[in-house]
Amino acid sequence: MSSEAPMGTPHLMNTYARLPVSFVRGQGSRLWDAAGREYLDATAGVAVAGLGHAHPAVAEVLAEQAHLLVHTSNLWGIEWQARLGERLARLSGLERAFFCNSGCEANEAAIKLARLHGHRQGIERPLIVVMQGAFHGRTLATLSASDSPKAQAGFGPLVEGFVRVPFGDAGAVRALARQQPGIVAVLLEPVQGESGVRLPPPGYLRQLRDVCDEEGWLLMLDEVQTGLGRTGHWFAFQPSGIRPDVMTLAKALGNGVPIGACLAGARASQLFGPGQHGSTFGGNPLACRTACTVLDTIEGASLPRRAAELGLRLLHQLDAGLAGHHDVLDIRGSGLLVGIELAWPCGHLVQRALHEEALLINVTRDTTVRLLPPLTSSIDDIDRTAEAVVRLVRTSQARQVA
Numbered sequence: 001m002s003s004e005a006p007m008g009t010p011h012l013m014n015t016y017a018r019l020p021v022s023f024v025r026g027q028g029s030r031l032w033d034a035a036g037r038e039y040l041d042a043t044a045g046v047a048v049a050g051l052g053h054a055h056p057a058v059a060e061v062l063a064e065q066a067h068l069l070v071h072t073s074n075l076w077g078i079e080w081q082a083r084l085g086e087r088l089a090r091l092s093g094l095e096r097a098f099f100c101n102s103g104c105e106a107n108e109a110a111i112k113l114a115r116l117h118g119h120r121q122g123i124e125r126p127l128i129v130v131m132q133g134a135f136h137g138r139t140l141a142t143l144s145a146s147d148s149p150k151a152q153a154g155f156g157p158l159v160e161g162f163v164r165v166p167f168g169d170a171g172a173v174r175a176l177a178r179q180q181p182g183i184v185a186v187l188l189e190p191v192q193g194e195s196g197v198r199l200p201p202p203g204y205l206r207q208l209r210d211v212c213d214e215e216g217w218l219l220m221l222d223e224v225q226t227g228l229g230r231t232g233h234w235f236a237f238q239p240s241g242i243r244p245d246v247m248t249l250a251k252a253l254g255n256g257v258p259i260g261a262c263l264a265g266a267r268a269s270q271l272f273g274p275g276q277h278g279s280t281f282g283g284n285p286l287a288c289r290t291a292c293t294v295l296d297t298i299e300g301a302s303l304p305r306r307a308a309e310l311g312l313r314l315l316h317q318l319d320a321g322l323a324g325h326h327d328v329l330d331i332r333g334s335g336l337l338v339g340i341e342l343a344w345p346c347g348h349l350v351q352r353a354l355h356e357e358a359l360l361i362n363v364t365r366d367t368t369v370r371l372l373p374p375l376t377s378s379i380d381d382i383d384r385t386a387e388a389v390v391r392l393v394r395t396s397q398a399r400q401v402a
Contacts (some may be wrong), residue, residue, distance in 0.1 A: 023039075029376070052376045117267075186220065193364070
């Protein structure tokens with residue numbers, strides 16, 4: 001593979017395999033390129049634009065706040081940050097928030113909380129249980145907590161302090177309590193997104209909650225992708241009836257404005273003291289006011305419930321359209337987080353979807369088409385997405401046979 005930057009971007013580091021299109025305008029679930037071609041976005045900027053593109057409430061508050069105050073510093077009080085913390089505490093049942101700029105930063109904060117929790121108990125080398133197939137970010141610590149040899153390649157030595165077990169196997173976590181001293185926390189995604197939309201078995205989070213309570217560990221949930229209505233609930237953990245000790249958010253929280261949050265409940269909310277963590281830009285007035293507007297909009301339009309309804313419609317149509325296809329191994333999802341697992345590498349479908357269907361999709365772990373439409377998608381958007389994906393998969397099979 002060439003290490004040169006793609007044509008037209010000679011001054012950008014070559015960190016993305018960009019497709020040959022650039023968008024100049026968006027509205028809801030639609031994007032337009034410079035030539036005026038319209039596309040249907042079934043990725044929402046990889047779960048970021050939950051309200052769709054150029055949402056009027058977000059655009060209005062961004063413009064207004066930019067004329068008032070964008071940034072001061074966390075050396076002083078920030079009223080919108082306090083308001084956002086209160087809103088998230090009320091929605092999640094947790095107590096305190098730390099604000100940053102991204103999901104990996106939120107997960108870094110969670111990892112630091114876990115280590116601090118361990119050191120407070122006299123554990124010199126605290127360990128965090130993480131999952132096979134996990135993805136928590138690309139900083140060195142979050143990359144080390146992830147299970148992606150491809151993303152980790154070339155960046156060793158990785159950060160120590162993580163013990164990996166199979167996702168969905170609560171018994172393996174319980175066994176570690178007897179086998180491995182020094183464990184202080186369990187970190188996982190309630191639904192593994194980058195690993196191909198992998199859902200846990202029933203009762204899994206409840207079982208992990210029980211183990212953590214028995215052992216005095218922190219249960220830490222990475223809801224960077226699953227949070228804020230995506231799975232049909234405000235947070236993916238809620239149907240299980242449990243509450244984590246720590247939860248991380250980002251992506252949809254700002255609808256494109258960079259903001260992340262690490263929320264903590266009673267067991268972890270008092271761990272950080274002044275000077276033990278921080279962020280220059282985190283929690284600035286612009287990002288926090290925008291996030292408050294995002295929460296207002298999600299709540300006012302009952303978007304978690306809408307995501308659940310549209311997600312069921314999307315799954316039903318994909319099931320019907322791909323029934324009997326021997327190369328479709330599974331179709332699964334939670335709300336508007338849907339994966340179609342195929343028997344062959346399907347990365348080429350992303351470019352075919354772009355050119356043939358004017359549709360934006362995503363492929364993870366080489367063999368799973370991942371769909372993440374905006375929560376504001378219309379029924380027609382969902383139907384068009386399902387029809388296009390069915391055509392792409394079926395014609396790919398025909399081309400392979402030919």
